[in-house]
Amino acid sequence: MTTNLTGSPATTATDSVLACQDVVKEFHVTGSKVVAVDHVSLDFPAGDVLAVVGESGSGKSTLARMLLRLMPVTSGTITFRGEDVTDLRGKRLRAYWSQVQAVFQDPFASFNQFFPVGDLLRRSLALSSVGREEADALIEECLGYVGLTPAQALHKYPHQLSGGQRQRVMLARALMMRPKVLLADEATSMLDATLRVNVLNVLHDLKDDLGLTVLFITHDIGQACYLADRVAVMEHGKVVERGSTDEVIFAPQAAYTKRLLADVPDLKGSLKRAV
Ligand SMILES: Nc1ncnc2c1ncn2[C@@H]1O[C@H](COP(=O)(O)OP(=O)(O)OP(=O)(O)O)[C@@H](O)[C@H]1O
Secondary structure, eight states: OOBOTTSOBOOOGGGEEEEEEEEEEEEEETTEEEEEEEEEEEEEETTOEEEEEOOTTSSHHHHHHHHTTSSOOSEEEEEETTEEOTTOOHHHHHHHHHHEEEEOSOGGGGSOTTSOHHHHHHHHTTTSOOOHHHHHHHHHHHHHHTTOOHHHHTTSOGGGSOHHHHHHHHHHHHHTTOOSEEEEESTTTTSOHHHHHHHHHHHHHHHHHHOOEEEEEESOHHHHHHHOSEEEEEETTEEEEEEEHHHHHHSOOSHHHHHHHHTSTTHHHHHHHHO
């Protein structure tokens, strides 16, 4: 049975925008087997921010890649809006990719350094049928969602933007596809503290403004609790804790979660101050 991140049973598949049921990923390396994701079932209700937290090697990125259908599952099922997408191919897989967009850790890696940002964004729309004027309007709208104006971004080359601005341009590019789900995999890890808060706030506002479901993957339980409505904690490929952010912070059950929380001693205090 699938449960949502609060641990209660998922009533129907259509309650969630994205879900995985009993998903496993095994890697076989030089005769030995690594179980990177070990029977994980999660349910992502529409319009929530959900964080998956765990230390390096806990299986977060492997889970993210499977949810994004960038990597096949060993076993288990992934559903999107009630439809089994585990083995989608061709056109239907491309349609899925337009609905589930991702932003990764290093925005520099995703940019061609030799093109101004405006060209890069327009090229992202090249395969769709929108005309030049419509494309420019969409780009302006999506830059607006992440707090940038065309003048701040379009004529600049990637190296002329700050890390936070580059990451916000990547978010704008993802939003141009009008996705239902935005998956951010360590998307704030390379930013300094101020820029990180800035991007976290943008992600939070996107949820409110666009009703996006945001899946936030991080090793940092502090960031997870700052941003997310619900948190799932992964250790050695398994989900060892799940619940609302308050439940996870104030009544953690797993020893592993308690240890992660102990590494952020002022978390409860800073969250209280933010309320
Ligand atoms: N392509 C691969 N081949 C073999 N083993 C892999 C592969 N990708 C991941 N692993 C292993 O699977 C486990 C989970 O890795 P994964 O990258 O998903 O963890 P993570 O929690 O995202 O860590 P990090 O935060 O460091 O990226 C690790 O033991 C890793 O070494």
